[in-house]
């Protein structure tokens with residue numbers, strides 16, 4: 001089957017996800033946290049999209065939304081043209097085999113009492129692939145070899161493997177039904193350096209030889225740069241910059257992307273200036289009495305931004321595009337040749353932006 | 360060693376542990392020194408013994424440990440032969456530690472100020488008013504812009520980066536001579552980690568402390584260390600000056616392979632081919648191979664490596680524990696004409 005390359009495999013449009021914050025005094029109105037705010041992106045076939053962000057960026061939530069492990073508060077997820085957000089129950093299940101997830105912590109995501117064979121076989125059984133014991137066994141053996149394990153590992157338990165070995169088991173399970181899209185959330189963050197490289201190579205070969213698409217969620221910039229065709233940089237729930245990987249990392253336009261790449265790609269000894277330029281990302285909860293910039297609709301990066309302009313304190317940042325796949329959410333691009341604001345009519349909807357407002 | 364005077368000298372230290380799998384030596388014949396004011400990076404993957412090495416310097420050994428062999432000379436006296444009370448004194452005042460997860464090193468039910476007060480009260484005779492002033496000063500030095508608010512906070516009210524700053528303020532409370540930081544940046548976001556690295560460097564430069572920075576993250580070690588020690592399976596296998604280690608490249612095949620397994624800084628993409636991953640995994644300490652422990656994963660291994668322990672070879676200020684160290688500098692040496 002020739003893949004239809006004209007339309008993206010996955011299209012996320014205006015994803016929003018709110019969470020009710022626990023706690024709060026009795027009878028007080030509920031606090032809402034907007035973890036993901038108007039996030040849109042697409043992933044083509046055989047393409048790797050790197051989703052970069054630090055803690056609190058919403059990157060894990062986005063992975064879970066795409067996997068339909070969580071429903072979005074608003075927005076659509078089109079998979080191969082089908083609106084996943086409109087599906088549920090059996091209809092959703094029949095599509096599930098086409099997109100699978102690889103988790104960060106292979107310890108937590110594998111059932112410790114199940115043998116490797118059972119772990120990898122389970123999705124085959126659920127989706128009714130390869131009836132018959134012998135055929136399934138053969139398929140499992142093949143899958144284990146594909147991820148760098150061996151058929152001899154079938155009857156072993158997860159705890160008999162190193163972190164890297166467990167991650168391979170998780171990947172074998174994820175690719176068991178031949179998915180078209182893999183969503184990997186920090187898959188190498190808990191692995192040793194030498195293991196990490198092996199797993200990255202495995203993902204790379206799944207894309208190159210198997211033609212899978214990959215949503216690679218990570219805070220590890222050098223690895224994202226190596227693996228991804230395009231990247232989206234997240235800050236506090238919004239995509240602040242996106243585009244072809246090389247463009248974003250070699251000439252970042254958003255101050256936050258610059259901060260991230262400066263750290264990742266310069267080997268300069270850390271300087272006190274660097275420290276002063278970038279105050280801590282997360283404000284202390286002890287002084288969270290007043291509304292943050294993000295809560296009133298301004299750029300969420302404002303408190304840390306060393307390049308803020310007067311308009312940053314008054315207006316939400318518009319989304320600019322360079323017409324060649326590059327987009328950035330920042331006032332600095334105003335007046336830059338080649339960068340034009342996108343949907344100006346959509347900008348500055350204060351009612352849309354509040355984050356931790358009361359309902 | 361930058362010509363500085365030696366502060367710490369670890370001499371042929373071996374730590375032996377009895378485990379269910381058998382007797383292991385997570386720290387094996389380790390020797391190195393740290394000069395006054397010097398920052399030394401101790402690099403290794405999990406299971407290399409680097410964390411235990413750091414704890415040994417505080418005289419802390421895990422349950423099941425036999426009396427360690429070798430010496431740990433700190434300002435000339437052997438920490439391993441000191442009385443427990445004298446050791447405690449040094450541990451509090453002269454050597455302090457910053458841990459990976461400040462969450463677990465800080466007491467959750469006490470405010471920052473109370474915890475810092477305890478440090479001063481148990482080691483000094485300073486009056487309370489003086490102590491309060493010092494606490495705020497230390498917190499400010501650790502880059503906390505509002506020390507008063509922070510001092511009144513409980514650890515859970517602070518962000519990860521702020522907690523790590525508090526941890527550093529506490530470690531520096533008594534002006535120690537040596538700070539041991541064990542993976543202090545690992546649990547932090549990348550941009551926050553960089554700030555913590557900058558802070559550690561700045562404080563060290565301004566107050567002349569020595570730093571032993573233990574980490575698996577080569578890019579972080581590169582940023583803060585004057586010298587690098589590379590550990591594998593309990594042994595130090597290479598020692599080198601930082602600029603040489605990271606620009607000319609490590610001479611130990613393991614160091615080379617580690618560096619190559621990260622796409623660090625390079626503009627390499629997956630289209631250029633796979634990363635040079637090291638095959639296999641770190642051998643379990645109870646089942647180390649004959650000869651060089653790295654031999655099963657090493658491209659250069661031969662029969663000699665598989666049967667005879669490598670010798671130490673020195674070169675300039677560095678040394679490498681290998682039969683066949685790498686001679687070529689990192690990257691292709693390009694000579695115009």
Ligand code: SF4
Pocket residue numbers: 254255256299300301302305306307308309312317329330331332
């Ligand atoms: S919009 Fe303004 S505050 Fe936000 S990143 Fe751009 S320049 Fe900085």
Ligand code: SF4
Pocket residue numbers: 611612613651652653654655657658659660661664665669680681682683684
């Ligand atoms: S001694 Fe031999 S096996 Fe060990 S690192 Fe050196 S070359 Fe490789």
